[in-house]
Amino acid sequence: MEYALLIYGDEKAWESRxxxxxxxxxxxxxxxxxxxxxxxxxRGGKELAPSGSATTxxxxxxxxxxxxxxxxxxxxxxGGFYLIEAADLDAAIELARELPEGVVEIRPIxxxxxxxx
Amino acid sequence: MTDPxxxxxxxxxxxxxxxxxxxxxxxxxxxxxxxxxxxFGAGLKTAEIARLFLVPEPTMFARLTRAKAKMAQAGIPxxxxxxxxxxxxxxxxxxxxxxxxTEGYRATSGPELQRPQLAGEAIRLGYLLGELLxxxxxxxxxxxxMILQHxxxxxxxxxxxxxxxxxxxxxxxxxxDEIERGLGLLRRLGPPAGEYHLQALIAAEHSSAGPTDWPRxxxxxxxxxxxxxxxxxxxxxxxxxxxxxxxxAALSLLDGLGKTLPASHLxxxxxxxxxxxxxxxxxxxxAFDAALRLVRTDAERAHLLRRRDDEGIR
Numbered sequence: 001m002e003y004a005l006l007i008y009g010d011e012k013a014w015e016s017r018x019x020x021x022x023x024x025x026x027x028x029x030x031x032x033x034x035x036x037x038x039x040x041x042x043r044g045g046k047e048l049a050p051s052g053s054a055t056t057x058x059x060x061x062x063x064x065x066x067x068x069x070x071x072x073x074x075x076x077x078x079g080g081f082y083l084i085e086a087a088d089l090d091a092a093i094e095l096a097r098e099l100p101e102g103v104v105e106i107r108p109i110x111x112x113x114x115x116x117x
Numbered sequence: 118m119t120d121p122x123x124x125x126x127x128x129x130x131x132x133x134x135x136x137x138x139x140x141x142x143x144x145x146x147x148x149x150x151x152x153x154x155x156x157f158g159a160g161l162k163t164a165e166i167a168r169l170f171l172v173p174e175p176t177m178f179a180r181l182t183r184a185k186a187k188m189a190q191a192g193i194p195x196x197x198x199x200x201x202x203x204x205x206x207x208x209x210x211x212x213x214x215x216x217x218x219t220e221g222y223r224a225t226s227g228p229e230l231q232r233p234q235l236a237g238e239a240i241r242l243g244y245l246l247g248e249l250l251x252x253x254x255x256x257x258x259x260x261x262x263m264i265l266q267h268x269x270x271x272x273x274x275x276x277x278x279x280x281x282x283x284x285x286x287x288x289x290x291x292x293x294d295e296i297e298r299g300l301g302l303l304r305r306l307g308p309p310a311g312e313y314h315l316q317a318l319i320a321a322e323h324s325s326a327g328p329t330d331w332p333r334x335x336x337x338x339x340x341x342x343x344x345x346x347x348x349x350x351x352x353x354x355x356x357x358x359x360x361x362x363x364x365x366a367a368l369s370l371l372d373g374l375g376k377t378l379p380a381s382h383l384x385x386x387x388x389x390x391x392x393x394x395x396x397x398x399x400x401x402x403x404a405f406d407a408a409l410r411l412v413r414t415d416a417e418r419a420h421l422l423r424r425r426d427d428e429g430i431r
Contacts, residue, residue, distance in 0.1 A: 001192045003192075086192075087192075087194075088192040088193070088194035088196070089142070089144060089191050089192040089193050089194065090193075090194050090196065090198075090202075092192070093144075106191075108190055108191055108192055
């Protein structure tokens, strides 16, 4: 199965890290990616720019409004994600445990659907 | 607790055990785990589980359907945990069983004070787990605890459904064969290793034919509180300390508990009893009022009103 590992955290804490803190975090993510590669579990992943850079589109009927900011204004924001391959939820949890981040939401990926057309 | 599970390809081969571990997966909600255990562990029908949980059958049907969908979509495996993961996962499973039992032993809502069928189903699950995982002392300890508590079910309320406290219970209405069975299980265990074991030893003290050894009960609760840091344990410890002859020490153990357990009527109820003993009647009246505002079952409300009348407080 494929899973998304969605990394949530306190943006202020992320932004207040010093150079050494950022380097340490990057190194730990590199180790995590090496682990995924060793298990042939890496399917993708990216870090997201801060939520202040987000733009949200809302469609109501034919009307599309464009607003500044993320969809949900919450204390903990989505900061990045990995796509992984794992045999089952327990295997995904075991991998997610190795992530050096505070909150990781594990969501199964839905296999591609066919429209039938 | 130290023995690893028997070596076989899947860790623990039994298909039923795999299913039970899946039902108690930490990725499921607590409600879903309990319902799934009754469905697939105890083999109850949806309608029976709905009755035990006091919800309409369609509600329970929807809850089970959602839980099964989550198991399939999220990829919860039908697999027993690895030896390294076993203690944690077993802990979750035993907690599910004990929650079922306690809801049966002391119902938190509804007209009935206890629901013996639910407690009985929890004990059956305990036996099943004991058969499937025979090396696990924690299961034996939990089983002993449940059996010892359940053995007093006929004496815990009178003919009109009123709560009867331990000291006032008719010993003749205890199930002495079940108490023997519980004590027998306890004798199989070594020195107290876990929470269920300590609680079972406390239940064993309460099941003895003679007067309760309250200083020993207070000591067991102190050990349990060190292990759990649980405010409910502290509350019980306070009761034991009072019974052992130190109501003032007990009262100071209650300090701050009202804030930790703001919804529990038991904190002000115990405080009221302690204040009565210390003849601090005005404070006792306030505590009875606070308990009556919070109490949720009819039988426990009646008990509080009776106790207040007995003390001549209004």
